[in-house]
Amino acid sequence: GESVGLHLPTLSVQEGDNSIINCAYSNSASDYFIWYKQESGKGPQFIIDIRSNMDKRQGQRVTVLLNKTVKHLSLQIAATQPGDSAVYFCAEKATGNQFYFGTGTSLTVIP
Amino acid sequence: DAGVTQSPTHLIKTRGQQVTLRCSPKSGHDTVSWYQQALGQGPQFIFQYYEEEERQRGNFPDRFSGHQFPNYSSELNVNALLLGDSALYLCASSLGQVGINQPQHFGDGTRLSIL
Numbered sequence: 368g369e370s371v372g373l374h375l376p377t378l379s380v381q382e383g384d385n386s387i388i389n390c391a392y393s394n395s396a397s398d399y400f401i402w403y404k405q406e407s408g409k410g411p412q413f414i415i416d417i418r419s420n421m422d423k424r425q426g427q428r429v430t431v432l433l434n435k436t437v438k439h440l441s442l443q444i445a446a447t448q449p450g451d452s453a454v455y456f457c458a459e460k461a462t463g464n465q466f467y468f469g470t471g472t473s474l475t476v477i478p
Numbered sequence: 479d480a481g482v483t484q485s486p487t488h489l490i491k492t493r494g495q496q497v498t499l500r501c502s503p504k505s506g507h508d509t510v511s512w513y514q515q516a517l518g519q520g521p522q523f524i525f526q527y528y529e530e531e532e533r534q535r536g537n538f539p540d541r542f543s544g545h546q547f548p549n550y551s552s553e554l555n556v557n558a559l560l561l562g563d564s565a566l567y568l569c570a571s572s573l574g575q576v577g578i579n580q581p582q583h584f585g586d587g588t589r590l591s592i593l
Contacts (some may be wrong), residue, residue, distance in 0.1 A: 399579040410482070410568050410584035411521065418579055422560075456520050463534045464572075466582065468520030 379475045386444040388472045390457035397424060397459040401466070402431060406453045414442070414455075444474075448470045452476045480505050480569050482585035490591045499554045501572030501590045510552040511582060512544060513568040521568055527552055556590075564571050564592045 380386045382414050394398075398419040403411035417424045417431045417440075431445040437443050454471040461467070485501045491497050499582045504509050515519035523536035527546035544553045550571075556563055566589050570582035 401581055403584075409584070410586040413581050413583055416579075416581050436582075452551055458520075460579065464578070465523045465534050465536060466511075467523070468513075470518070470520050 369415050374468070377473045377475070379477060380447050382447060382449060382476050384447055386442075386451070386474060386476075388442045388444075388455050388457075388474065390440040390442075391471055392438050392440060392459045392462045392467075394438075394459065394467075395435070397461045399460040400431070400433060401438055401458045401460075402440075403456045403458060404451075404453045405456065405471070411412045411450045411456060413424075425455070447474075447476050449478055482507075482583055483568075484585040484588050485568050486588060487586070488589045488591075490593060492593050493559055493561060495559050496557045496588060497559060498556065499556075499590070500551065500570030501554070501568050501571075501585060502551045503569075504583050507522075507573050509552050509569035509572045509574065510513055510546060510550065511570045511572070512552070512554045513536070513567055513570065513584075515566040515587070524554070559592050561592050564590060566590075575577075579590070 379397040401416045402414040405411045413427045415431050422433050428445045432441045452472050456468050456471045458468045486502045494497045512524040515584040516522040523537050524538050525535040526533050530546045539558045543555045566587040570584045572580045572582045574580045
């Protein structure tokens with residue numbers, strides 16, 4: 368089956384610092400990736416996506432980097448704020464339209 | 479612009495019972511996917527509906543079934559409930575056919591507890 372994993376289960380950063388959340392994926396055929404943010408008691412919230420024909424995509428305060436050579440995805444959050452505290456998931460799509468999620472990284476922002 | 483809505487928000491059932499969960503997709507979306515999220519885990523894909531048909535299925539038994547209606551809303555049915563079915567059930571909607579790379583947008587889920 369598919370395997371989407373995260374290098375660190377927890378991450379603590381100081382408010383104002385930049386955060387980097389990493390994700391490894393196993394299927395080289397995966398062609399589409401999404402980062403989600405999930406707050407307690409809520410469903411996953413779409414942050415940013417990237418297709419396999421790209422290696423970088425930027426949004427508001429967030430950047431996703433894709434390294435297909437080593438099958439690695441990262442999410443960078445600039446000037447991290449307390450409201451960024453949540454669990455972050457990467458999801459990959461390979462065959463059909465089925466997404467595979469990792470176990471998540473819990474980000475805690477220290478004021 | 480209405481997002482994905484799910485009902486009920488919480489549900490308690492006993493082993494052996496049956497349950498139906500409901501989902502209305504985001505306005506303009508025509509594809510609905512269902513996921514199961516156990517505590518401390520990422521969501522696991524159950525199945526996807528498009529044009530009122532199940533288009534793709536994850537590794538879940540036949541006790542899990544679904545339906546999509548002409549207005550694109552969807553139901554997830556689980557029969558013969560087991561303790562291990564306790565989880566957060568998430569609905570996600572998207573636009574387009576299977577294989578088109580479109581983001582899925584999630585509702586806040588139904589928390590199902592089996593006693």
